[in-house]
Amino acid sequence: MDLNFSAADVAFREEVRAFIRDSYPAWLHEKIDEGEEMAKEDFLAWHKILHQKGWIAPAWPVEYGGTGWTATQRYIWSEETARADCVRLMPFGLSMVGPVIYTFGTPEQKAKFLPRILSGEDWWCQGYSEPGSGSDLASLRTRAERFTGEDGKEYYRVNGQKTWTTMAQHADWGFFLVRTDPTAKMQEGISFLLIDMKTPGITVRPIITLGGEHEVNEVWLEDVIVPVENRVFHENKGWTCAKFLLAHERTGIAGVAASKRNVERIKQVARQTQDGADSLLANPFFKRKVAELEVDLAALEYTELRTLAGESAGKGPGPESSLLKIKGTEIQQRLTELALEAAGTYGAPYFRSMGEGDNSFAVGPDSARRVAPVYFNMRKTSIYGGSNEIQRNIIAKMVLGL
Amino acid sequence: MDFNYTEEQTMLRDSLSRYLANTYDFDSRQKVVREGKGWNPAVWTAFAEELGILCAPFSEAHGGLGGGAVENMVVMEELGRAIVLEPYLSTVVIGGGALKAVGGAIADELIPGIIAGNVRIAFAAYEPQGRFHLNDVSTTLKAGQLNGHKAVVEHASNATHLLVTARTGGAQRDTSGIALLLIPADAAGITRRDYLTVHGTSASEVYFENVAVGDAHVLAADALPLVERIVDEATVALCAEACGVLKVLHAQTLDYAKQRKQFGKAIGDFQVIQHRLVDMFMEVEQAVSMTMMATLKLDSDERAAAVSMAKAKVGKAAKFVGQNAVQIHGGIGITQELAVGHYFKRATLIENQFGSVDFHLSRYENLTLAA
Numbered sequence: 147m148d149l150n151f152s153a154a155d156v157a158f159r160e161e162v163r164a165f166i167r168d169s170y171p172a173w174l175h176e177k178i179d180e181g182e183e184m185a186k187e188d189f190l191a192w193h194k195i196l197h198q199k200g201w202i203a204p205a206w207p208v209e210y211g212g213t214g215w216t217a218t219q220r221y222i223w224s225e226e227t228a229r230a231d232c233v234r235l236m237p238f239g240l241s242m243v244g245p246v247i248y249t250f251g252t253p254e255q256k257a258k259f260l261p262r263i264l265s266g267e268d269w270w271c272q273g274y275s276e277p278g279s280g281s282d283l284a285s286l287r288t289r290a291e292r293f294t295g296e297d298g299k300e301y302y303r304v305n306g307q308k309t310w311t312t313m314a315q316h317a318d319w320g321f322f323l324v325r326t327d328p329t330a331k332m333q334e335g336i337s338f339l340l341i342d343m344k345t346p347g348i349t350v351r352p353i354i355t356l357g358g359e360h361e362v363n364e365v366w367l368e369d370v371i372v373p374v375e376n377r378v379f380h381e382n383k384g385w386t387c388a389k390f391l392l393a394h395e396r397t398g399i400a401g402v403a404a405s406k407r408n409v410e411r412i413k414q415v416a417r418q419t420q421d422g423a424d425s426l427l428a429n430p431f432f433k434r435k436v437a438e439l440e441v442d443l444a445a446l447e448y449t450e451l452r453t454l455a456g457e458s459a460g461k462g463p464g465p466e467s468s469l470l471k472i473k474g475t476e477i478q479q480r481l482t483e484l485a486l487e488a489a490g491t492y493g494a495p496y497f498r499s500m501g502e503g504d505n506s507f508a509v510g511p512d513s514a515r516r517v518a519p520v521y522f523n524m525r526k527t528s529i530y531g532g533s534n535e536i537q538r539n540i541i542a543k544m545v546l547g548l
Numbered sequence: 549m550d551f552n553y554t555e556e557q558t559m560l561r562d563s564l565s566r567y568l569a570n571t572y573d574f575d576s577r578q579k580v581v582r583e584g585k586g587w588n589p590a591v592w593t594a595f596a597e598e599l600g601i602l603c604a605p606f607s608e609a610h611g612g613l614g615g616g617a618v619e620n621m622v623v624m625e626e627l628g629r630a631i632v633l634e635p636y637l638s639t640v641v642i643g644g645g646a647l648k649a650v651g652g653a654i655a656d657e658l659i660p661g662i663i664a665g666n667v668r669i670a671f672a673a674y675e676p677q678g679r680f681h682l683n684d685v686s687t688t689l690k691a692g693q694l695n696g697h698k699a700v701v702e703h704a705s706n707a708t709h710l711l712v713t714a715r716t717g718g719a720q721r722d723t724s725g726i727a728l729l730l731i732p733a734d735a736a737g738i739t740r741r742d743y744l745t746v747h748g749t750s751a752s753e754v755y756f757e758n759v760a761v762g763d764a765h766v767l768a769a770d771a772l773p774l775v776e777r778i779v780d781e782a783t784v785a786l787c788a789e790a791c792g793v794l795k796v797l798h799a800q801t802l803d804y805a806k807q808r809k810q811f812g813k814a815i816g817d818f819q820v821i822q823h824r825l826v827d828m829f830m831e832v833e834q835a836v837s838m839t840m841m842a843t844l845k846l847d848s849d850e851r852a853a854a855v856s857m858a859k860a861k862v863g864k865a866a867k868f869v870g871q872n873a874v875q876i877h878g879g880i881g882i883t884q885e886l887a888v889g890h891y892f893k894r895a896t897l898i899e900n901q902f903g904s905v906d907f908h909l910s911r912y913e914n915l916t917l918a919a
């Protein structure tokens with residue numbers, strides 16, 4: 147057991163810091179600081195820089211474009227990118243469908259899709275949830291019927307509705323769970339399809355969330371024709387891919403590095419915020435809450451490190467990752483609560499973004515801008531990726547044997 | 549001991565409740581929010597003329613119903629149930645409260661205007677640096693001239709008058725040397741920057757530059773104790789609004805839990821959801837109890853401690869009930885489409901309005917737990 151970084155790790159950290167300092171676009175920082183809504187190209191700017199450097203997919207096996215870093219190096223990488231406030235990379239290609247394709251895909255699928263995920267050429271979205279199938283994902287009803295086309299090739303005809311599809315408005319491709327055998331019992335008849343979002347019959351409609359964001363969508367599929375070679379893994383065995391992916395999704399969701407950065411930010415805001423004759427950070431109530439957060443965050447961090455150590459010893463992400471998801475999202479939410487509280491009266495003004503609309507002038511301190519919408523928005527974290535109630539059910543069943 | 553409403557109070561509640569149910573449905577409210585003015589003048593006129601609720605807490609001599617804090621509580625809870633945008637709190641509870649307290653010619657002149665709906669008052673007391681501290685006043689009144697900046701003044705854009713605290717002497721956080729003024733909202737030297745709040749009302753940054761203030765505009769000199777009393781009355785009224793908001797959040801969530809099916813049964817069949825709904829229910833009930841307790845103690849020596857107890861409890865309830873209402877709704881809870889998200893927003897803003905949970909716990913400590 148050893149908590150210290152090796153000399154090589156320290157050198158690696160310096161290399162990473164220097165790279166971020168020299169390569170991260172300053173205008174992207176400004177855009178985020180101003181609270182402006184991010185366009186597709188903004189999300190992709192940093193992605194493309196990392197792709198050029200060969201650092202876009204540290205978690206992938208080297209043969210598919212990974213970096214070959216150790217678990218410690220990957221940890222350092224996420225720490226440093228969070229510390230430098232780098233924009234979050236979209237997870238749908240890199241952390242979700244990419245691993246599914248290199249684990250379960252055919253050589254043709256790997257050759258076609260993986261390079262385009264790495265380069266950022268294809269933007270992916272995740273078509274799992276349906277209006278009637280949220281927590282109970284396996285009850286999904288979107289139907290895919292197989293038929294032979296006039297060209298003699300095999301196709302699926304897909305009909306149904308997906309919902310909550312994040313960033314589908316930008317997506318080039320989507321990975322969808324569809325029912326290919328309606329007679330089989332729930333999990334058995336599901337297949338995993340890769341669908342070109344430009345295929346006729348797909349309609350994407352926005353859902354506006356509480357902070358005013360357009361982040362999620364409804365996706366309607368009407369007689370959408372998909373070649374059979376776009377199915378990953380066996381027909382009716384898509385649930386295997388789905389479960390594999392969900393476990394991956396949950397580990398990333400802990401967000402330790404970003405939360406550490408946010409604790410620092412809140413401390414700084416509280417130091418600069420006047421509360422009577424003193425600063426807010428001198429207020430014993432507020433200070434205690436920050437301290438409790440730091441303790442809980444350290445507990446999460448060391449639990450995650452133990453899990454990662456287990457993974458690099460060959461255990462895949464198991465049901466323990468549910469713990470990381472629950473505690474990680476609770477901390478993310480508490481951080482937004484503290485930020486809103488710190489803003490005091492100035493939590494109330496509503497900002498869409500600077501430079502447009504009524505509130506295009508500064509009201510109150512910069513740190514208060516958008517804290518309320520962010521607070522509202524972050525309620526999603528205990529709902530998506532398997533709600534925190536569902537995660538507790540998983541631990542109860544899989545870990546505790548209840 | 550009596551926690552029942554009188555016949556008149558029950559009638560007041562029922563007629564307002566009926567009016568709001570018929571005219572102030574969620575879609576109509578959202579339409580007003582989208583128009584971006586932060587209120588609907590027609591609703592205000594109806595409050596004055598059709599319903600007569602604006603007269604509830606005023607004396608019969610002023611044309612009122614002879615009511616007081618209980619009437620405000622009754623009205624505010626109903627307004628909370630429909631997340632009403634219009635400025636009852638700032639005009640009737642705060643502005644009216646100040647006028648009732650000082651009495652005299654200015655009260656005789658303006659209270660009938662409030663009742664008729666023509667006089668609307670916005671409360672300009674909090675300052676950018678002052679957080680929740682009413683004594684933290686750097687706006688000055690010197691030689692008849694008002695200068696300074698007040699933060700997030702709700703409904704200033706539709707007010708006819710501003711109720712302003714200003715320092716006439718002493719240092720920035722001294723408890724003495726603060727005057728309470730009532731000035732015309734369009735007086736020369738007042739500028740505003742208007743914006744919407746996250747729950748859809750309008751608010752403003754209000755700037756005073758050499759605004760001429762005569763003696764007639766000064767409601768009270770050395771007014772901090774009066775201001776604290778007015779804000780305590782407003783805080784209790786806000787707690788009553790919160791009770792309305794939280795009752796609806798709970799009812800809608802209970803309803804949803806019975807209807808929404810996952811894994812072949814209603815999510816309300818899962819024990820974890822049942823217990824959560826029970827915990828929410830208990831929070832709502834305690835919020836209601838504390839609001840009544842504090843309302844009934846407004847005229848006693850225990851006023852300040854009672855109000856801070858109530859607000860601390862209601863603030864916690866607002867967070868717990870609001871967050872869990874969204875959680876139990878799942879994804880649909882965080883969209884603009886359902887009312888529940890908008891009630892959640894209002895509940896969230898109430899947490900910090902007139903002081904956070906921490907602020908009121910420390911105020912309670914300072915008042916009662918001297919070591």
Ligand SMILES: Cc1cc2nc3c(=O)[nH]c(=O)nc-3n(C[C@H](O)[C@H](O)[C@H](O)COP(=O)(O)OP(=O)(O)OC[C@H]3O[C@@H](n4cnc5c(N)ncnc54)[C@H](O)[C@@H]3O)c2cc1C
Pocket residue numbers: 271272273274275277279280281282309310311312313361362526529530531532533534535536539808810811815818820821875876877878879880882
């Ligand atoms: C912002 C956001 C982004 C999303 N992005 C995507 C995306 O890109 N792609 C995608 O496919 N999906 C996405 N989702 C959907 C997400 O996965 C679902 O919202 C989630 O699975 C919950 O489903 P639901 O919303 O239907 O809630 P429901 O399943 O109806 O749950 C309602 C409530 O009941 C509880 N509950 C349900 N079952 C049980 C049980 N057995 N025991 C105890 N409690 C239970 C839940 O915990 C929740 O509190 C996103 C959701 C959000 C909010």
Ligand SMILES: Cc1cc2nc3c(=O)[nH]c(=O)nc-3n(C[C@H](O)[C@H](O)[C@H](O)COP(=O)(O)OP(=O)(O)OC[C@H]3O[C@@H](n4cnc5c(N)ncnc54)[C@H](O)[C@@H]3O)c2cc1C
Pocket residue numbers: none
């Ligand atoms: C100090 C003391 C004094 C008492 N005095 C009296 C007395 O005067 N007369 C008398 O008759 N009895 C008395 N009791 C007994 C008391 O009523 C029982 O202890 C109580 O009913 C719980 O039963 P149990 O101890 O068998 O626990 P169990 O019923 O076995 O419960 C164990 C745990 O499981 C939980 N649990 C059980 N069922 C459910 C469910 N459906 N859903 C969720 N959780 C559940 C319980 O909440 C508890 O946490 C007393 C007990 C104590 C501790």
